[in-house]
Amino acid sequence: MRQIDTIVIHCSDTPNGRWVTVDDIDVWHEQRGFRRNVTLMGRNQPRLKHIGYHFVIYAAGAVIIGRGLDEVGAHVKNHNLTSVGICMIGRDQFDLLQWAALRKNVLSLLETFPGARIVGHRDLSPDLNGNGVIEQVEHIKKCPCFDVSAWLAGNMQPLDGHIFNEVA
Template sequence: MRKITLLILHCSATREGEDYTVEDIDRWHARRGFGKRGIHIGYHYVVYRDGSLHTGRPLEDEGAHTLHHNAHSIGICYIGGLDRNGRPADTRTPAQKAALLQLLSDLKKRFPHAIICGHNTFSDKDCPCFDAVGEYRRLQPDPPPAGG
């Protein structure tokens, strides 16, 4: 297994109320030239609007989701992140919030030193459109990394 130091949250940057699947994201990422061996999706996990958890790229494989931080991270994406007008918004359903919290709790058991953060911790993007560091602070006794 790779050394994992970061659990990085993302949104799919799709509109509130719209459903997309791992297969959709796989197609989008194939077009961007991500992946190999028939697996293009850059995220390791995707949480659908109904709260169901789906696997993307195998955890053992480096993802394609956060520039300069893929080698040692796990990429987690929820479906949504834009309001109905296409503006960045926290569109997580209660089921998605619960599923993300459960997933992160489980991953912290397996990778206790990994730090939870958002894509926007490392870039000036809005993704994942909520304050991941603040929201999951109680899961991580260690201070979050400096942004940049």
């Protein structure tokens, strides 16, 4: 197993409540030129040749594997080698089951990788090396559109203002 010291949370940046799947993400990541290592992908979603995240959390809380943990992800510039990427489907509001699944997913990863830090994509500057290359500036600046440190401080409970409610 590769060394993992960071858990990075993302959002799909798609309209809240829209159904989006790992197959959709695979297409987007193909367009961005991401490609999985065929040898390492093994039996983890072999039909998905491009998806960059390790986990995707759907509305209603299903957690779908993208890449296996042994595979280096493609989700956060300069931090892929030692991180795991989790993507919440939605823009800035997620339903209660999604929030619960995120909590469970992160706690489970912490059991496997004790001491790993947990951050949002936006907490990791894409341009720490100063090379001037910043992709999808607006997306990276906001992703995952909630404050991960506040979520951690609140014992990983759903954050006010970020709870999707179908009937609202």
